[in-house]
Amino acid sequence: MVIFVTGSGVRGSPGRGAAATGGSPSSAVVAVTEERQNLTCYSCNSQLEGEGCRFPHNLSLAMRRTCPPSHRFCSVTRVDYSVDPGGAMRAFSIERSCSEHCTTECVAVGERLRLYMCRSCCAESLCNTGNEARALLEEGGRALLASRRLTVPLLALLVAACL
Structure with missing residues (x-):
């Protein structure tokens, strides 16, 4: 109007x-005044959908979801692990979704078995195709890893999957 x-x-x-x-x-x-259209994000979990969710070129129309009005961000959450300190990181899971609140960050926990959880956020439809937070980690942004926060259920899930 x-x-x-x-x-x-x-x-x-x-x-x-x-x-x-x-x-x-x-x-x-x-x-x-214009009506705000709901955000559309890719929504998938590599533990359920497999490789279709892991790589951007595999994302399909079926993975697109219209977000609720309160969800203003699209996010990508990636969990990797390394068995030895300083060793190569291995992918565990990646999840793409709508988010009401979102902070781009990487967190790590553990000494020998090191878990990394990185989340990236964006605010445009279908923007959650990559994971910029992961790039921060790879480019030497390890200062972001000073925090030792990681949820216990996620830790238990990852340890169980590695056994």
Whole structure:
């Protein structure tokens, strides 16, 4: 809806059912309000969908989800692990989803069996195709790993999968 604000009143745009209360459109300040469309994000988990979720070129139309209005972000959460300190990281899982709140970050836990959880966030439809947080980790952003937060269920799930 377009609203005209004038010195002598407010009126709605023609054909929108708003009554005119006076004023000249030529002297108006125009305010445009638009309805916010819900975000669309890829939504999948590599533990359930396999390789289809892991790599961007495998993402399909079936993985697209319209987010609830309160979810303003698309996110990618990736969990990797290494068995030896300084050893090569191995992929465990990747999840793409809608998120109400999101922080781009990487966290690590463990000494010998080291778990890495990286999350990246974006705010445009279908933007969750990569994982920029993972790139931060690979480019030497290990200072982000000072935190030792990782949920116990996630840790238990990863350890069970490695056995």
